[in-house]
Amino acid sequence: MQYNQHFKLAIAPMMDWTDRHCRYFHRQLSRRALLYTEMVVADAILHGDRARLLGFHPDEHPVALQLGGSEPEKLAEAAAIAAGFGYDEVNLNVGCPSDRVQSGTFGACLMKQPALVGACVAAMKATCIVPVTVKCRLGVDDQDTGPALDALADAVFAAGADALWVHARKAWLEGLSPKENRDVPPLDYPRVYRLKQRLPDRFIGINGGIGTLAEASAHLSHVDGVMLGRAAYHQPAMLAGADRLIFGEACAPVALGDVVAAMAGYAAAHIERGGRLAHVTRHMVGLCHGLPGARRFRQILSSEATRPGAGPEVLLRAFAAVDQGAADKAA
Incomplete structure (x- = not known):
């Protein structure tokens, strides 16, 4: 190729x-x-x-x-x-x-x-x-x-x-x-x-x-x-x-909610193998940049995802703080 x-x-x-x-x-x-x-x-x-x-x-x-x-x-x-x-x-x-x-x-x-x-x-x-x-x-x-x-x-x-x-x-x-x-x-x-x-x-x-x-x-x-x-x-x-x-694909916009759900599942598997939630979520704090509720999303991930025993529910709760209608339109 x-x-x-x-x-x-x-x-x-x-x-x-x-x-x-x-x-x-x-x-x-x-x-x-x-x-x-x-x-x-x-x-x-x-x-x-x-x-x-x-x-x-x-x-x-x-x-x-x-x-x-x-x-x-x-x-x-x-x-x-x-x-x-x-x-x-x-x-x-x-x-x-x-x-x-x-x-x-x-x-x-x-x-x-x-x-x-x-x-x-x-x-x-x-x-x-x-x-x-x-x-x-x-x-x-x-x-x-x-x-x-x-x-x-x-x-x-x-x-x-x-x-x-x-x-x-x-x-x-x-x-x-x-x-x-x-x-x-x-x-x-x-x-x-x-x-x-x-x-x-x-x-x-x-x-x-x-x-x-x-x-x-x-x-x-x-x-x-x-x-x-x-x-x-x-x-x-x-x-x-x-x-x-960029690639000209006739595909539906990627929904941020679907991304968060996928990452919650990925984080759960990582934690099951002995990892920590923050290993995953530290890369996600900017996901909702510019959306209503983005500041709260960042706060929850920054403060709670680093705590011992934190699980993927922290990520889901953080995303729930974001205006869901705006998130659906973000792509």
Whole structure:
């Protein structure tokens, strides 16, 4: 299959956020969006608890694993393991600016080593039976984003990458925190558009500061895919319209009440296995954003879901505080 026929919309990998519970929740809102894991370091997969690191619910498909690393042999082995777990894609992180990533010589600092990134992709492609993709920045520090992004793109596609997702900001490895790197460097969407114009036969996706499905749709006039990040996490109800607005499916709107019911059942099963309600509901506090009763919904989840012994009835009670008529129209 051609990558660009299926993955027009993705939910970005976000550390501490896009865990398996978050992904299952997002899947209730969109059946088509590609969901990404948090970044997992290749060494952790090779030496750690693979079931914990890589396990996911079958309903999460299509789901992609994001890998961190810079050693081709280790990445190749980790990618093969991930494919064996059933992931639909393996993605290499060339965009994270955090200190711990830099100390491991991977993430955004790899923008300075396109040949090494290409070697990593080639090694992963040699062992991995699913698409291998890369997520990068426009460049780092004082790099000129013209040649820097072109060099990275040319290297990964020459190595066989199936797609390149570009966060349309530079990363500043010196002087800015990881949080500041998500907001302070200016967005430059036209630079990503120009990359697509130069490489019309390659899948180019865009990420960074995209806040609505309408904005996502507008970007799709210029690139092949759009990746939503914090907006989708903080206002997840927007995803309820994604299959209709982005993928053109003639489907009924997703009802938030149905989503809550599904998540209550999922939470009950998680608790039965020894988990806690808050593991699930911490990703749901923004579900009713903008609706009458949303504040009470957030309060109940924030205060009661964390209590020992809390069960799915807390989630149902929280949603009962929301104006049900408004919730029915939210999608």
